[in-house]
Amino acid sequence: MISPAGVFAPNAAAEEFLPYLDRLTEADHRRFYRDMVVVRKFDTEAANLQRQGQLALWVPSHGQEAAQVGSAYATRPQDHVFPSYREHVVGMIRGLDVVDILRMLRGVTLGGWVPGEHGNFHLYTLVLASQTLHSTGYAMGMQLDGSTATGNPQTDQAVIVYYGDGASSQGDANEALVFAASYQTPQVFFLQNNHWAISVPVARQSRTPLYLRAGGFGMPGTQIDGNDVLASFAVTAKSMDDARAGHGPSLIEALTYRVGAHTTADDPTKYRNPDELAYWVARDPIVRFRSYLQGRGIEQEFLDAVDEEAADFAADTRRRALEITGPEQSVIFDHVYAEPHPLVTEQKDWLERYEASFDEGENQ
Amino acid sequence: MTAATDTSVASASLPMTKALNAGLRRAMLDDPKVLLMGEDIGPLGGVFRVTEGLIAEFGDKRVLDTPLAESGIIGTAIGLAMRGFRPVCEIQFDGFVFPGFDQITSQLARMRNRHEGGLIMPVVIRIPYGGHIGSIEHHQESPEAYFAHTPGLRVVSPSNPHDAYWMMQEAIASDDPVIFFEPKSRYWPKGEVRFGESGTPLHASRVVRVGTDVTVVGHGAMVSVLLQAADLAAAEGISLEVVDLRSISPIDYGPILGSVQKTGRLVVTQEASGFVSVGSEIAATVAERAFYTLEAPVLRVSGFDTPFPPAAVETHFLPSPDRVLEAVDRVLAY
Numbered sequence: 001m002i003s004p005a006g007v008f009a010p011n012a013a014a015e016e017f018l019p020y021l022d023r024l025t026e027a028d029h030r031r032f033y034r035d036m037v038v039v040r041k042f043d044t045e046a047a048n049l050q051r052q053g054q055l056a057l058w059v060p061s062h063g064q065e066a067a068q069v070g071s072a073y074a075t076r077p078q079d080h081v082f083p084s085y086r087e088h089v090v091g092m093i094r095g096l097d098v099v100d101i102l103r104m105l106r107g108v109t110l111g112g113w114v115p116g117e118h119g120n121f122h123l124y125t126l127v128l129a130s131q132t133l134h135s136t137g138y139a140m141g142m143q144l145d146g147s148t149a150t151g152n153p154q155t156d157q158a159v160i161v162y163y164g165d166g167a168s169s170q171g172d173a174n175e176a177l178v179f180a181a182s183y184q185t186p187q188v189f190f191l192q193n194n195h196w197a198i199s200v201p202v203a204r205q206s207r208t209p210l211y212l213r214a215g216g217f218g219m220p221g222t223q224i225d226g227n228d229v230l231a232s233f234a235v236t237a238k239s240m241d242d243a244r245a246g247h248g249p250s251l252i253e254a255l256t257y258r259v260g261a262h263t264t265a266d267d268p269t270k271y272r273n274p275d276e277l278a279y280w281v282a283r284d285p286i287v288r289f290r291s292y293l294q295g296r297g298i299e300q301e302f303l304d305a306v307d308e309e310a311a312d313f314a315a316d317t318r319r320r321a322l323e324i325t326g327p328e329q330s331v332i333f334d335h336v337y338a339e340p341h342p343l344v345t346e347q348k349d350w351l352e353r354y355e356a357s358f359d360e361g362e363n364q
Numbered sequence: 365m366t367a368a369t370d371t372s373v374a375s376a377s378l379p380m381t382k383a384l385n386a387g388l389r390r391a392m393l394d395d396p397k398v399l400l401m402g403e404d405i406g407p408l409g410g411v412f413r414v415t416e417g418l419i420a421e422f423g424d425k426r427v428l429d430t431p432l433a434e435s436g437i438i439g440t441a442i443g444l445a446m447r448g449f450r451p452v453c454e455i456q457f458d459g460f461v462f463p464g465f466d467q468i469t470s471q472l473a474r475m476r477n478r479h480e481g482g483l484i485m486p487v488v489i490r491i492p493y494g495g496h497i498g499s500i501e502h503h504q505e506s507p508e509a510y511f512a513h514t515p516g517l518r519v520v521s522p523s524n525p526h527d528a529y530w531m532m533q534e535a536i537a538s539d540d541p542v543i544f545f546e547p548k549s550r551y552w553p554k555g556e557v558r559f560g561e562s563g564t565p566l567h568a569s570r571v572v573r574v575g576t577d578v579t580v581v582g583h584g585a586m587v588s589v590l591l592q593a594a595d596l597a598a599a600e601g602i603s604l605e606v607v608d609l610r611s612i613s614p615i616d617y618g619p620i621l622g623s624v625q626k627t628g629r630l631v632v633t634q635e636a637s638g639f640v641s642v643g644s645e646i647a648a649t650v651a652e653r654a655f656y657t658l659e660a661p662v663l664r665v666s667g668f669d670t671p672f673p674p675a676a677v678e679t680h681f682l683p684s685p686d687r688v689l690e691a692v693d694r695v696l697a698y
Contacts, residue, residue, distance in 0.1 A: 111478045122446075123478060127470050133436060134471070137443020144399070144425055145447070172467070175436035182431050335481035336515050338539035342614050344515075 001231045004283045006291020017234035024233070032073065032229050033293060034306045036065040036286045039089035041310035042098060043260075045318050046105075050264040054321060055105045061086050063227075063259030066285030067192050068162075069093065070232025071254070074240050075160055076153075077119070080142075082135035082161040085124040086192075090162065094119030102321045109327065128163070129170035132189070135161035136176045139185035139249075148186040149246025158243035159187035160236070166197025168213070169205045177217040177251070184248040188239045189214075191251060192226060194258035199271040211253035219249050226254030227285040230292075257283075329355075368417055375558045381551045383525035384414045384490075387532030388452065392422055395450060398536055401428045401437055402454030402490075411456055412492055412551055434464035441487050442472055450486045450536055458493040459502025465510070472541050473516030484539040488532075493521075494585050494635050495667075495682050496549035498675040504548075505672050506584075506636035511543040512613040512645075519612040520566060521545035523587035525555035527610060530562035538566065545612075547584035567611040569619045575605035578692050579623040581646060582633040583609035586683065590633060593685035597692060604692065612642050620646065621654055628659035629695040633683050638666030660698035663691040 001010045001021075010018060043060050050058040061068065064086065072093040075081060081094055092098055096118045104112040104124065115122045125131035139159040142148045147157045167173050168191060180187055191210055195202050206213070214221025222239070224231045232254060239250045257280035261268050268277075290303065333348035369378065369386040378386070392398045400415055406429035409416030419427035430437050434455060441451035455461045461468075468489065475485045495504035512519045518540050522528040528546070535542040564570055572587065573594050580590045587608045594604040605623045609615065624630050630650055632643040647662040665683045673681050 109480065110474075111480055111482075114479070114482045116482075125471075127466065130439065130467065130471050133439025133467065134443040134446065136436075137440030137445075138447050139443070140440060141444045141447025141449055144444075144449070171463075172435055172439060175431070175433040175439070178431050178433060179436050179440050331480075335477045335479070337518075338476060338481075338484050341518075341540075342616075 001225075001234070002228045002288055002292050004288055006288050006295060008292065008295075014231065014234075017231070017238055020234040020237040021230060023237065024230075028073070029293060030298075030302065032069050032233075033286075033289055034309065035069050035089055035093060036229065036289065037306050038310045038313050039065055039069075039092060040286060041314040042317055043088065045314035046102065046321075047260070047264055049102070049318060049321055050105075055102060056107045057105055058264045059086050059105070060258070060260035060263075061088050063257045063280065063285070064192055064194055065089060066229035066289065067226035067232050067254035067256045070229040070234075071160065071190050071236040071252070074233050074236035076240070076244075078155060078157045079240065080120040080122065080135070080138055080157065080159045082122045082131045082138070082159065083124055084128070084131065084162045084164060084167065085126055086164075087162050091118070091121045094121040096121050099317060099320045099324070102317070103324055106321065106324050108324055128167040129173040129176070132161050132163055132167075132173045132176035133179070135159045135187060136180045136185055139180070139187040140183050142186055143183065148244060151245075153241065153244060156244035157186065158240050159185070160190055160240065161187060162190050162192065164191065164197070165193040165195065165202040165205050165210060166200070168210055177214070177219070180249040181218040184246075186243040186246065187249045188236060188243055189249065189251040190236065191253045192256055193253050194256050196258050196262070196268070196272070198262040198266060199268075209253065211251060214251035219251060221251040221253065223253045223255065226256030227283050227288060229285060229289050256285075368421065371559045374560060375556055377554045378525050378557050379552045379554050380522070380525045380528045380546070381412055381414050383529040383555075383557050384532055384546065385416060385418070386557070387529040388415065389418060389421070391452075391533050391536040392418070392426060395536075397448060398450045398452065399426045399428065399444070400452050400454065401430050401441055403430060403432050403437075403456050405429060405454050410454055412548070414490070414546075415454065434460060434462075435467050438464040438467035438472060438487075438489065442467065442475060442485070445485050445487050446483060450488075452488040452490060452536060455489060455491045457503045458491055458505040458507055461489075461491055461507060468511070468517070468541075468543075469514045473514045476540070477516060485541045486536070486539050487541045488535045488544050489541070490544045490546060492548045492551070493545045494547045494549055495672065495678050496585060498678065500675070501672070504675070504678065506634065506667065508543070508545055508612050509636055509641050512642055516541065517613060518542045518567070519545065520610060521547060521584040521612060522610065523547065523550065523584055523608050526557045527564070529557045529559070530564075531566055531610070534562070534566035545584060549585045550588065564610070567614055567616055569607055569609050569611065569616040571605060571619050571623060572608045573604065573606040575603035575627070577603045577627055578629040578631060578695055579605045579607060579620065579627045580631045580633060580688060580692070581607045581609055581620055583612060583642070584635070586633050586635060589683060589685055590688060593688040593692070596685055597689060602692065602696070609642075615646065615649070617649060617653065620650065624650060624654050625657050628657055630658070630662045631665060631688065631691045631695060632662060633665040633688055635667050635682055637669045638664050639669045641666060660695040663695055665691045
């Protein structure tokens, strides 16, 4: 819809999705831009924190902001979102405090937040594609308890699940598509094709464009320019509307690019061509949307204010990240089972006695 | 289609398949959030007919014939549990659970812990297991140790129809995931099921035959082998005390240690391979807790540390009453 140069120039395939852009106000455009800039700055700050030893690991989302922001704004409050582990701004938009993400990456929790209290944004899942099946089961549950396809778009629910080109090769991702198609679940599979699974290019995962696989499972598949925030919004909005209305699941392949490393433990210079990187940097989603907004006459003061807000946000995040404190040792044992388990109880008691024995030694 | 078992009477003589069916049905009547998932569990009633008649009674929104994909079954069951349902998944045969192993061990078992207690995972996974049925590869295995080794799971196995009826309902009522191992070779012999009360909690082990000379422990189909061994031993003047483990995780050591206190001798038995097994765990724990009451080393009688063999030689692989008695003789020699 928006060309790399920032000009609104929808192609023929975009026609059917254009009405969804009418839902967007000027304030929405500003919010899209603001969120992309803020999360980019946050992302850089989090990577810095990792380099300084304050996080065990960081998972950059640089380059994928438009795919994530557009799709996230296409969800409604009653929807459920199952992320992979790179969808930081989706969490932000759903009401998550990103410091909760840092808590997990700082090693003080295995989860970090309560999905029901944070916009139904479920926990990150680190075993690739596992969450696709959870999301499909969850969407089956929406059908079974009658929370979808009643005809009321204000309350009907749907699920969106995020995964990537690497995860698309996992058995679970394919089984989820089988189950979703079979039960006609209310859900959207949002596949961010960022072209790299750590060091392996997407060509190794698939001989065919990934969106074409949807047809084989019996559901619609659409490929979008994932660096175009309006395309991401419009296509996801239609797909989620269809899901809520009982028209079944669909798949969106968002073509985007992982500009940064896979994680801070990775070194993409060992396997990537600089020309390819330059190609995608020239298609940066934020630069593109800024050009688009400037073409529509956005005032420079707004753009400057967003930069300032992003810097403040990143600084605040850094400050609060450094204040994260570790959990009590009892967290080792407390939530393994819902009901008492003698082995866990015995070991918890033993560890307390064992560690207390050192305190007694000090007092002697 | 057969009629549902009448559970309003005091008791009935049922095979384990019917007792499990009655237990599932009772749980579904008691809680509308209970639903069944699995391959061929609908109109067919499962390959062992454990779910027979349930889709007719409860409909296809409570009894889900799923696509043929075990990871898909477990993974979607997790999502359904997140949504507030209590799914009971049927894995068709023991050897077919492994395509779902990642979802069970990496996801199901840890989901509550990862959520810091913020949700429950009341999922039951039913697995018909064990040998003695003369079947082909992947149809006679005993993989319980893999699951018992995984924190976050509970693992149980009934040995008789009465326990099957009650343990199924208790497993479904549990807010934790329960791997429910059903001993295939005990599916068909009938036993008395008392519908009034369970008598034994889900995770309790139980002395099923009182004796004085040697304690023998087993679970699932091994219990009937141990009872046969006890009869044979009695004819030779040796008194075996038989403990039905019932729960593999957690293990209820009370009755085992109480029995060893009396006999001073323990033989632990299982169809599964012995290396890094449930029997090894019991042997180690009893050695730790009852060292001074033991008159002899704890011995294990297990399947060999080989793949389950062709059925034609399975009787040589599976622990028999005679193999149990051979170990009994050895502990009595001390």
